[in-house]
Amino acid sequence: MRRHLFAAGLACAVAAPADAQEYTPITERETFLSLLQGRQLQMRIYGLSLNVLPDGRIEGSAVGWDIDGSWTWQDGYFCREMDWSGYEIPFNCQLVEVLGDDRLRFTVDQGAGDSAEFRLR
Numbered sequence: 757m758r759r760h761l762f763a764a765g766l767a768c769a770v771a772a773p774a775d776a777q778e779y780t781p782i783t784e785r786e787t788f789l790s791l792l793q794g795r796q797l798q799m800r801i802y803g804l805s806l807n808v809l810p811d812g813r814i815e816g817s818a819v820g821w822d823i824d825g826s827w828t829w830q831d832g833y834f835c836r837e838m839d840w841s842g843y844e845i846p847f848n849c850q851l852v853e854v855l856g857d858d859r860l861r862f863t864v865d866q867g868a869g870d871s872a873e874f875r876l877r
Contacts, residue, residue, distance in 0.1 A: 779853035779861050785829035788852060797874040814838055833866055
């Protein structure tokens with residue numbers, strides 16, 4: 757049950773608190789990749805660490821279980837599907853925004869849904 761609840765949060769993203777600073781949308785694949793070059797997306801509270809690779813693969817782990825998946829860039833959105841050690845996280849296109857040089861926010865359903873904030877490490 758505990759794993760199912762975490763997976764639901766991972767799939768839908770975890771609502772992030774409002775921030776006084778403004779995020780800037782990323783609409784170009786090249787800009788997105790330049791921010792990620794040599795870095796991981798991390799959400800320490802969940803022990804979540806993801807590598808989003810230029811070849812379209814996603815690799816990582818959360819609370820001790822492996823995550824793998826694939827991604828593409830479509831019409832200005834990051835579109836991904838993943839598997840979290842047997843738990844399917846379905847395809848979804850997300851708005852990506854940057855704050856400073858170390859925070860990315862992903863908002864599901866092309867920016868209309870919940871958001872998750874990651875640190876770049």
